[in-house]
Amino acid sequence: MTRALITGNAAAAWGGRLARMDYVPAFPITPQTEIIETIAKWTERGDIATRMVMYESEHSMITGAGAAAATGVRVFTATSSQGLLYGMEMLYTVAGWRAPFVLVNVSRGLASPITLEPDHNDIMAARDSGFLQIHCATCQEVVDSVLMAYRLGEDHRVRLPVIVNLDGFYLSFTREAVDLPSADAAAEFLPAFDPQGTEFRAGKPVSQAVAVLGGGTYSYFRYEQHLAAQAALPVYDEVAAEFNDRFGRLHPAIESYRAEDAEMVFVMMGSFATKAKDAVDRLREAGIAAGLLRPRLFRPFPRDAFRSALVGKKGVAVIDQNLSMGMGGVLHSELASALYGAPDAPRALTSFVGGLGGRDIAPAEFYEMAHATLRAAETGETPPPRLMYTHSELREMRKLQAAAHVERHEQDIA
Amino acid sequence: MYRIRFHGRGGQGMKTASRVLGSAFFHEGFEVQDAPRYGAERRGAPMNAYVRADRAPIYERGIILRPDLVIVADDTLVPIPAAGVLQGLDNRSVLLIDSATPEDEWRKRTNIGGPILVLPLPDTVDRSSLAMIGIACAGAAARLIGVISEDALEQAVRDELAPLGEAVVEKNIQAAMAGYAAMSDHAGTVSEGVPAAASGAGSPDWVDVPVEEVRLSGPAIHAGATSVEVRTGLWRTFRPVIHYDRCNHCNWVCSSFCPDNAISVAEDGRPVIDYDHCKGCMICVVQCPPHAIESVLEVEAAAAERRGSA
């Protein structure tokens, strides 16, 4: 094991390297490019025996990833944002092939307007694709999660591709101290990919991805995929326990920080959740029993674990770094559905949307969310969903709008 | 926790400087988080890089709002509001500037209350290499913080620059040590910031965003050619200067190759560079057949310009 300061992107590449990836189909996109640059450097120098191929788009890259995985080799690939969306058709398609591989997504907000900075709308768009999803909060988690993702997806009870998600900038370009498992330890944890006889070969062809007409056949295959995704919940717990035994780092389906005895709990995903930990510590110092639950596993959704962790709480504040237009935060909706009908469910389930396009979430905002949620629990009146947006941000916006219109005025005259 | 921000321009080695400081902390046994912050721009655009270091796990993320130390490697950034150099400085945060302008003058200009230090670098540091200034700043920062040994600093330079070869590493170690030595009278001036309590944090000042007409709320600028308004000339670290005595008005190779259309041809056939939009990529310098375009350090060119107009 070595301890090194590396970026989230480098950690993702190391995850693939320690998993002994055989094949890497690639296409560059900010802020993910450093991952494929790192792998390209290693293959070029002969450090790893991996075949890397540049594709002409994410659409064919994901097709290539699925096809290669179906031949029984271990596949690693990575994308971000618009690239993930460009490959979306094939994301759904290859998941149905039941050929496991790992796709790292480096979250970045979607157009329009265009941005390079992170939020989770890209990864939310892949929610129903059949890929399992693991969300990371630190660079350490990135390397660990890639290894765990292979174990999970390749398990014979699951056999689905897995997305490991990390936030652009806040993890992708940020260095943190990471314990890199030794190659031997990684190999012991993650043995060679066993395709269990489902691989195709030139001499042993398979007609992959057949067409079915008649809803009965279609429903069967689709539902099998869903059942496999659900089966991944207990498998994940096994994988996490074994990872902890071997490496001394526990990455549960839901990370719990001071939540057990908390009266109010923040629920959020991704790297900004570490900021919530800070807020929890400060709130505790101020006499407020706050805690944090952070789902690492988002698909399958750890519904029962959330129910048992949240029953009896006064209030829950869900922070979404995504926005489903016309509905609101996705995690909030999912949590509401998970908690509905639970005996002794939290009295208040508040919704906050923030961190869109990389916007910071300030400590004072966490404190206000805690207070508003406890007030709601007290009064029984839950406030409407709130976008974290300040007067000064709106004033800045007004200046930009004025400029956008003034110029037109000048042109009209000219 | 120590919170440190480096300000410079893309290409001035701020990312490397922050990483050297980060690695030095790491060698001293600290938990570290370091990252560059830049947008879609390229070389020469204002950028910053930050380092957090603590004995405990670091939960903070992203921009540093309340820095303990701000390092400015390019003093032309101080008056640019978008560069955010002075953001969050209070009476205990230290400002270190690499500048020919003295400290009391900076105090007048910035009106900040905390310690201001101008980095005095010996002639042994190659000032024509911008990256050297960055490394010297990292060395100076290490000494100001006071918990980083010379050994850790040297090891950090090796970690970050080893792929560039031993000669480069040695030169950078010298620059780092020069910065380190220059701050010996101020060792330990920078102290760790304490976390602000939840009770005194105040309200986040949220606003209910109103529903607005699409003409206002759609992401459009109601005019064409608005990119002209973006003074990309501010991103330059080097300036191309045409020597008209040597320019033979070839087929205006410079103008054809300029990726930013920043070289126009005047009526008399002379190529003219639009310095508001020349980003300083130096492609024209490389392409000009009779080598009539010279590359000049932007700070020097700007100083010469000021002298000329005074």
Ligand code: SF4
């Ligand atoms: S350096 Fe030369 S080629 Fe580059 S932007 Fe400026 S004028 Fe154009």
Ligand code: SF4
């Ligand atoms: S390329 Fe050189 S010689 Fe040709 S027009 Fe430009 S400056 Fe003059």
